[in-house]
Amino acid sequence: MKNYLLMYRTNQEAMQTLAQRTPEELQANTKRWMDWIGGIAAQNKLTDKGNRLFPSGKVLKPNGVTSDGPYTEIKECIIGYSIIAAASYDEAILLAGGCPVLNSGGNVEIREVSEL
Amino acid sequence: MIKDTILPHLFRTEYQKLVAVLCRLFGIEYIEIAEDIVSDTFLSAAELWGIKGMPENPTAWLYTVAKNKTKDYLKHHTVFSQKVSKVLQNNSETWSEPEIDLSVKNIRDSQLAMIFVVCNPCNAPQTQISMALNLLCGFGAEEIASAFLMNKRSVYKRLQRGKDRLRAARVVIGQPSFPEIDARLKAVATTLYLLFNEGYYSCGQNIALRRDLCSEAMRLTSMLIENDQTNRPFINALYALMCFQSSRFNARINVAGETILYHNQDISLWDQEFIHKGIQYLNLAAQGNTISNYHLEAGIAYWNATVVDSPEKWEHILQLYNDLLILEYSPVAALNRTYALYKVNGKAKAIVEAELINLKGHYLYHALLGELYTDVDNSQAIQHWQLALDLVHSIPDKAVIQAKILYCMANNTTPYNNQH
Numbered sequence: 001m002k003n004y005l006l007m008y009r010t011n012q013e014a015m016q017t018l019a020q021r022t023p024e025e026l027q028a029n030t031k032r033w034m035d036w037i038g039g040i041a042a043q044n045k046l047t048d049k050g051n052r053l054f055p056s057g058k059v060l061k062p063n064g065v066t067s068d069g070p071y072t073e074i075k076e077c078i079i080g081y082s083i084i085a086a087a088s089y090d091e092a093i094l095l096a097g098g099c100p101v102l103n104s105g106g107n108v109e110i111r112e113v114s115e116l
Numbered sequence: 117m118i119k120d121t122i123l124p125h126l127f128r129t130e131y132q133k134l135v136a137v138l139c140r141l142f143g144i145e146y147i148e149i150a151e152d153i154v155s156d157t158f159l160s161a162a163e164l165w166g167i168k169g170m171p172e173n174p175t176a177w178l179y180t181v182a183k184n185k186t187k188d189y190l191k192h193h194t195v196f197s198q199k200v201s202k203v204l205q206n207n208s209e210t211w212s213e214p215e216i217d218l219s220v221k222n223i224r225d226s227q228l229a230m231i232f233v234v235c236n237p238c239n240a241p242q243t244q245i246s247m248a249l250n251l252l253c254g255f256g257a258e259e260i261a262s263a264f265l266m267n268k269r270s271v272y273k274r275l276q277r278g279k280d281r282l283r284a285a286r287v288v289i290g291q292p293s294f295p296e297i298d299a300r301l302k303a304v305a306t307t308l309y310l311l312f313n314e315g316y317y318s319c320g321q322n323i324a325l326r327r328d329l330c331s332e333a334m335r336l337t338s339m340l341i342e343n344d345q346t347n348r349p350f351i352n353a354l355y356a357l358m359c360f361q362s363s364r365f366n367a368r369i370n371v372a373g374e375t376i377l378y379h380n381q382d383i384s385l386w387d388q389e390f391i392h393k394g395i396q397y398l399n400l401a402a403q404g405n406t407i408s409n410y411h412l413e414a415g416i417a418y419w420n421a422t423v424v425d426s427p428e429k430w431e432h433i434l435q436l437y438n439d440l441l442i443l444e445y446s447p448v449a450a451l452n453r454t455y456a457l458y459k460v461n462g463k464a465k466a467i468v469e470a471e472l473i474n475l476k477g478h479y480l481y482h483a484l485l486g487e488l489y490t491d492v493d494n495s496q497a498i499q500h501w502q503l504a505l506d507l508v509h510s511i512p513d514k515a516v517i518q519a520k521i522l523y524c525m526a527n528n529t530t531p532y533n534n535q536h
Contacts, residue, residue, distance in 0.1 A: 031435070035457075038438030042450040043472050049442045 001085045003047050003113040004092040008099065010106035012075045015055055017104075032100040040084055040095055050082035079106075083113065123165065126174055127158055131254040134182050136226035137218060139251075140289045141186075144233065144282050146196070151251075153189060157182045183216045227252070228343055229289050231336060235304040238285045243278040244307045245314065250275055253332040263314065263325055291345065301346060305354050305410070308333050312358050316365070323369060330365065334358050341397075350408035352401035357410055359394030360417035363387040374510040383424065391421050412440040416452075430459035451480045455487075463488050479507035486520060494524040 021029070040046045055077060057069035079101070086092040089110065096108045131154055138150035160181055161174075171177040190196070234247045242264075249255035249263070257271040264271075292300045315329025337355045340346040367385035368376050398414050416436045423429045437453035450473050458466035467488045475481035482504035489497035498521055505517045 034435060034438045038434075038441055038453065039469050039472075041438070041441035041445060042453050042469065043474075044445045044450070046442060046445075 001045075001087060003083050003085055003115065004089075005111045005113055006050075006082045006084060006092075006096055006099070007078050007109040007111070008080045008101045008106060009076045009109060010079050010101055010104060012077065014104045014106060015077065015079070029100065032103075036098040036100060037082065039098065043095075045085045045095060046082070047085050048083040050080060052080040053078060055079070076107075122170065122174065123158070123161060126161075126178065128254040130175060130178055131158065132230075132252050133223045133227060134178070134218075135251055136230040137216065137223055138182075138186060139233075140226040140229055141216065144279075144287050144289055147279055147282075149189070149196075153185050154182060156185055179218045183218065186216050224339075224343070225291075226289075228339060228346065229291055231304060231339065232292055232300055233282065233287055233289050235300075235307040236282060236285070236287055237303045238281050238287070239278050241307060241310055243274055243281075245311050246271060246274050247278045248307060248311060248336070249329075249332070252336060255332075259325065262322060263318075263329060294345075297345060298348070301340070301348060301351065304340070305337075305351060308337050309354060309357075309410075311336075312361075316361055323371075326369075327365060330358070330362055334362070349401045349404045349406070350410050352397045353408060353410035353414045356394045356397035356401055357414040357417050359390045359397060360414065360421040363390035363394065363421055370512065372511075374512050376512050377516060378420070380512070380516060386421070394418065394421065407439070407443075409440060409443055412436050412443065416440070427460070430456050434460050447475050447478060448480065451475065451478070451484050455484060458488055463492050467492065477507075479504055482507065483517070486517070490520065490524055491527070494528040497524045498528070 059067050059069040134154045257268050261268045261271045312333035315326040340351050367381040419429045419433050434456040454470045482500040486501035501521045
């Protein structure tokens with residue numbers, strides 16, 4: 001079993017819609033995430049539930065240059081991360097398939113962790 | 117004879133108090149001497165009360181005799197008393213007449229200290245539980261042997277090894293220091309929960325004894341709650357959990373000691389007092405910032421204890437199991453979560469997740485899939501029910517599964533003879 005880092009990306013528009021959601025919609029959204037992550041945990045494949053990330057951020061470049069992050073040119077933003085355990089990328093992709101971010105125009109970047 | 121019931125009862129309640137005080141006085145090195153003195157005291161009671169009748173205040177009698185025997189012992193074993201505790205020397209000017217404090221406060225403090233000693237992680241959990249029953253609950257070796265289906269000699273050996281290991285680790289009988297308490301309390305909670313589960317889940321036929329194990333675990337847990345230094349939200353949650361489970365004790369075990377599944381229980385046998393107590397302590401547990409697995413399990417137990425079937429109940433249970441599994445995986449939690457998922461999202465979705473769990477060979481896994489496949493794909497259901505039947509031992513449970521198999525066979529649209 002290997003560990004895979006999942007990074008959840010969403011676009012700026014989706015982030016703005018999120019801010020306008022009603023409490024019921026937010027609750028329903030939370031349920032979708034919890035049910036998905038819970039399902040992975042039930043398979044004993046959740047290594048680290050991870051965290052959400054604030055939408056604001058900074059980018060530090062060489063020579064002390066900073067700019068406001070995290071949005072890149074393509075206007076996508078990592079809103080959170082988790083670590084799951086899987087035998088292969090194929091399995092990791094299957095596990096990531098239920099991620100709610102995929103239903104709102106976002107994507108999941110999957111990276112195998114190289115354990116030291 | 118009254119003596120025949122009162123003395124055993126006093127043994128159960130007072131032995132551990134006296135042992136706790138003397139153990140603390142003497143230190144871990146001389147635990148057996150403490151036990152001997154207290155055992156001697158009860159022997160004297162058995163002999164003298166039979167001849168002279170019971171004293172007016174039996175407890176006071178026991179305490180006085182125990183004190184005197186201790187003083188005698190110290191007098192006749194000068195080297196021992198010199199080594200024993202500086203406490204003796206510090207507390208009285210002439211340590212040849214030591215003060216043995218049997219006040220309510222000192223008894224409480226000593227018992228609390230003993231809980232930490234007994235639950236010291238240097239010993240394996242089963243040893244901790246046996247020592248808890250012996251030193252904290254006044255269980256004799258024979259009762260412990262009966263509870264765990266061991267023989268008496270094995271129990272003695274286990275208790276001896278436990279004490280030896282405590283001695284080797286030079287465990288000090290006192291409450292852990294403030295920074296240590298939280299970490300040590302978690303170990304204590306684990307042991308107490310294990311003790312409770314021994315009574316609740318074991319297959320022993322002595323139902324009274326099993327109920328004793330549960331109530332002793334609860335008594336010790338409540339001691340932690342009553343003491344300010346050990347009263348923590350997660351301990352209250354643990355107690356709430358024990359209350360909720362205890363509420364179904366009578367309903368889940370029949371006279372033969374066999375388990376009756378939740379769905380087949382007679383709800384009128386659920387003890388409402390325990391349920392109310394559980395709610396009370398669950399509320400007390402809702403303080404502070406951290407959630408423990410006990411909080412989550414107690415929450416689930418609350419829903420299972422208060423409502424039999426409603427969409428709201430299952431949604432709450434599902435979310436609590438999500439939280440629990442994220443905190444800590446366990447096969448039973450995974451399976452129970454999937455059942456809740458079925459109740460909330462329907463069988464089709466639950467079947468997908470259940471197959472992914474893949475706990476083949478686990479009775480509950482096959483029972484779950486049997487249930488999920490029933491009326492969806494009855495031939496698949498029959499396969500799983502059959503596997504569950506092979507794995508379960510309780511006769512009422514077998515009967516339930518056999519009924520399910522018959523139902524599936526009666527409603528099976530696919531030919532049965534091309535299975536197996």
